[in-house]
Amino acid sequence: MDAEIVELSADRTPAVVELCRRALDLPEDAAEAAEIVAALWTRAGADRPVVALGAYRGGELVGALICSVGTADQRLGHVDLVAVDPGARRRGVGRALLGHAERRLAALGAAEVLLAGNPPYYAWPGIDVRYTPAVCAALALGYRQDRTAWNMTADLSYEGSPALRSTEDAERRLAGQGVTVRRAEPADLPALTAFARSTFGGAWDAELLGSVGRDGAGCHLAERDGEVLGFAAYGSSRPSWFGPMGTAPAAEGSGIGGVLLRRCLRDQHAAGLAAAQIGWVGPVPFYSGSAGARIERVFFLYRRTIQP
Numbered sequence: 001m002d003a004e005i006v007e008l009s010a011d012r013t014p015a016v017v018e019l020c021r022r023a024l025d026l027p028e029d030a031a032e033a034a035e036i037v038a039a040l041w042t043r044a045g046a047d048r049p050v051v052a053l054g055a056y057r058g059g060e061l062v063g064a065l066i067c068s069v070g071t072a073d074q075r076l077g078h079v080d081l082v083a084v085d086p087g088a089r090r091r092g093v094g095r096a097l098l099g100h101a102e103r104r105l106a107a108l109g110a111a112e113v114l115l116a117g118n119p120p121y122y123a124w125p126g127i128d129v130r131y132t133p134a135v136c137a138a139l140a141l142g143y144r145q146d147r148t149a150w151n152m153t154a155d156l157s158y159e160g161s162p163a164l165r166s167t168e169d170a171e172r173r174l175a176g177q178g179v180t181v182r183r184a185e186p187a188d189l190p191a192l193t194a195f196a197r198s199t200f201g202g203a204w205d206a207e208l209l210g211s212v213g214r215d216g217a218g219c220h221l222a223e224r225d226g227e228v229l230g231f232a233a234y235g236s237s238r239p240s241w242f243g244p245m246g247t248a249p250a251a252e253g254s255g256i257g258g259v260l261l262r263r264c265l266r267d268q269h270a271a272g273l274a275a276a277q278i279g280w281v282g283p284v285p286f287y288s289g290s291a292g293a294r295i296e297r298v299f300f301l302y303r304r305t306i307q308p
């Protein structure tokens with residue numbers, strides 16, 4: 001019996017979370033299923049078109065897929081999540097969900113579909129290589145791998161960890177140069193978003209809004225004479241995630257980045273987390289040097305051109 005594919009409304013969120021707990025084979029993802037689904041579906045839906053599909057067999061939800069139109073480029077469709085119940089695999093459910101998603105994304109204007117994260121709301125940069133069935137399915141369904149990405153892990157599990165190294169000396173040095181480092185407050189949001197936009201071009205408004213002064217999240221900033229020189233945030237997508245962060249190019253090399261990073265990691269440690277994930281990392285040597293972070297999760301990113 002073929003699975004029936006239907007579009008899901010947000011009131012099906014609990015069923016999708018339950019399915020993801022069973023179907024996401026990596027325990028760290030299964031444990032965060034609720035946060036992942038909320039970030040990709042409920043929260044992302046406010047900023048971009050998001051479609052959630054369910055696969056039913058005999059009245060049971062056996063598969064789910066969440067896809068979205070590219071926030072930065074609307075000709076790209078993104079598959080943000082696909083999960084099939086372990087008891088229903090290798091029977092074409094994943095194939096049917098992907099096929100429906102491609103048609104829906106094409107109707108929304110996508111010319112290409114990416115099996116890759118759609119910032120600012122993403123659970124993974126691509127397919128974690130340990131989800132090997134998903135890698136096999138992507139290849140079988142005509143996707144080609146175009147990039148590799150990785151997350152780094154900072155160990156927060158013991159007091160002597162390099163991630164929890166004191167920032168006091170560095171902060172004193174910075175103070176000598178007129179630089180103040182402090183926790184960001186909601187009143188700082190306009191200056192922070194303006195800084196992020198003008199310095200890095202990208203829009204980190206959503207992440208900043210989701211971090212500053214929020215439960216399970218936070219943000220620290222560095223300033224001189226009221227001018228923002230850098231910030232680091234955590235928890236906007238999931239409590240265990242660190243980022244984004246940025247230092248003004250003119251202030252690079254002054255130690256601001258390491259201080260801001262470790263202030264956030266210290267908060268996450270205080271909140272009881274044993275590790276922080278630094279998502280979709282660029283500067284590996286910076287995170288390795290400043291917090292002893294190590295490359296851990298590796299992702300393949302896939303894409304496929306679709307017919308309109």
Ligand SMILES: CC(C)(COP(=O)(O)OP(=O)(O)OC[C@H]1O[C@@H](n2cnc3c(N)ncnc32)[C@H](O)[C@@H]1OP(=O)(O)O)[C@@H](O)C(=O)NCCC(=O)NCCS
Pocket residue numbers: 023024025080081082083084085088089090091092093094095096127128131132133134135136137138140141
């Ligand atoms: C990836 C996943 C969604 C595939 O779902 P599925 O319903 O089993 O996929 P299908 O039956 O439609 O498989 C389509 C094709 O993919 C390939 N494939 C799927 N699983 C495979 C496996 N374990 N080994 C080798 N090939 C595989 C096959 O070519 C298959 O076609 P075939 O069965 O006719 O040979 C499912 O394995 C899953 O939920 N995994 C855990 C969650 C996950 O990895 N999600 C992706 C990260 S977001």
